[in-house]
Amino acid sequence: MKFALKDSEKLAPNHGLPPLNLGSKPYSYFEFWPAWFFYIPVLLYWLVMSLRHRSFGLPLIVNPHIPLGGMVGESKAAILDMAGEHARTFMLPFLKFHYDGRISAESCLRLCEQAGLQLPLVVKPDLGCRGTGVRLISSEQQLQGYLKRFPLGREFLMQRLAPYSAEAGVFYVRDPEASCGRVVSITLKYQPLVVGDGEKSLRELIECDPRARKLKQIYFERQQSQLDKVPAKGEHIALAFAGSHSRGSIFRNGNAYITEQLEAAIDSVMQDFPDFHYGRLDIKFANIEDLTRGQHFALIEVNGVSSEATHIWDSRATLGEAFATLFWQYRTLFSMGRAMRARGYKVPSIGVMLQTWFRELRQAKDYPQSD
Known part of the structure; x- marks a missing residue:
């Protein structure tokens, strides 16, 4: 390359x-x-x-x-x-998969490894635009969760994460x-990033940012499990x-x-x-x-x-x-x-x-x- x-x-x-x-x-x-x-x-x-x-x-x-x-x-x-x-x-490089409900996260990752693709990987629908369905996958469990939500009969790609x-x-x-x-x-x-001050929760940091709050519903849905956590002072959180x-x-x-x-x-x-x-x-x-x-x-x-x-x-x-x-x-x-x-x-x-x-x-x- x-x-x-x-x-x-x-x-x-x-x-x-x-x-x-x-x-x-x-x-x-x-x-x-x-x-x-x-x-x-x-x-x-x-x-x-x-x-x-x-x-x-x-x-x-x-x-x-x-x-x-x-x-x-x-x-x-x-x-x-x-x-x-x-x-x-x-x-x-990437691999394309047809999701029929039977293929497992483990078998996907095994095929990826045989092709020289190792975690972390990017998974995304083969048909789609505007960033729809794009996820960074760092574990078999994350891929399993993605596949549970992926529609039957569609194709998805697993692509090497850029260096x-x-x-x-x-x-x-x-x-x-x-x-x-x-x-x-x-x-x-x-x-988009917010920077922790050691006092505000992630939810509050998003609300206080003049741009991020315009898209807070997108960020809130994506960061549900982290919203009430307080990032350390100086910590950068990618949204x-x-x-x-x-x-x-x-x-x-x-x-x-x-x-x-x-x-x-x-x-x-x-x-x-x-x-x-x-x-x-x-x-x-x-x-x-x-x-x-x-x-x-x-x-x-x-x-x-x-x-x-x-x-x-x-x-x-x-x-x-x-x-x-x-x-x-x-x-x-x-x-x-x-x-x-x-x-x-x-x-x-x-x-x-x-x-x-x-x-x-x-x-x-x-x-x-x-x-």
Whole structure:
């Protein structure tokens, strides 16, 4: 693999990221609006683009080897399995399991060990988005508890835990006619933390934090057994593991760290996925300096055309900047889709997309709580 970590650097929360200072603006006024409300202008813009290009579904053929381009219902494992030899050197290895109610935690871990995967491991549904059902598993008992809550007939992945703590979402675009792709956005993802003072309980620390209290119901559910405990003075308590904004992570615009070296490294990885033109890579990396050099990063997931440049969820972003970014994304998608249609790719029906989307929404409700 193309990554390594010094023993002294292992997995301290947010290690390797630039210092986080939320200042006087811990969240933006639109950051926690209901998704259905926030995305109304985006849906209307999609309709405008559809009329202009005479097709509602052009974005769905931008990544032609991923069902629906990765808009909805895509398999995490299937996308990673598309990777060539070079891209695989950056990937965190995983195993996929079908849960039929008979497979035990012990047998899962035995198979993982045979494949060179040892605890701690990350477990997550194969189908799902926005950090749904992602857990850090450190024992057989924890995995057993996860499986008890996992729906029958679905697939889940067990993936090696990255040797790095710092996480980022890297947005990649390659025009179908271009020989090289571009990194157009980087989002730095911070685990939300509270710091003990030796007096307040975890519940009180969350209530006192201006950002954490906005998401206290998420944190309270996740930290049920710890809420009444009093952390020691100076003790750092991580409130979320999954690097998802909707699960409580803090996002920061990292576009200033895009360099030619990083862009070349990411492009070399993504060129090893057949006809991949548009999406976001979720990566872990050693430190921000190495990231700018395109070194010491590990690939967790690859997301398709449903991806967005998540730096818009930086609390310093304006609503106008957020919509300008999203509108640019969909202009780009429709333009790319037009080029792919000219190559002979058939646009799927919107009925298929909606059916898949509704099924994904139903399934998401069944998954265990994320860390």
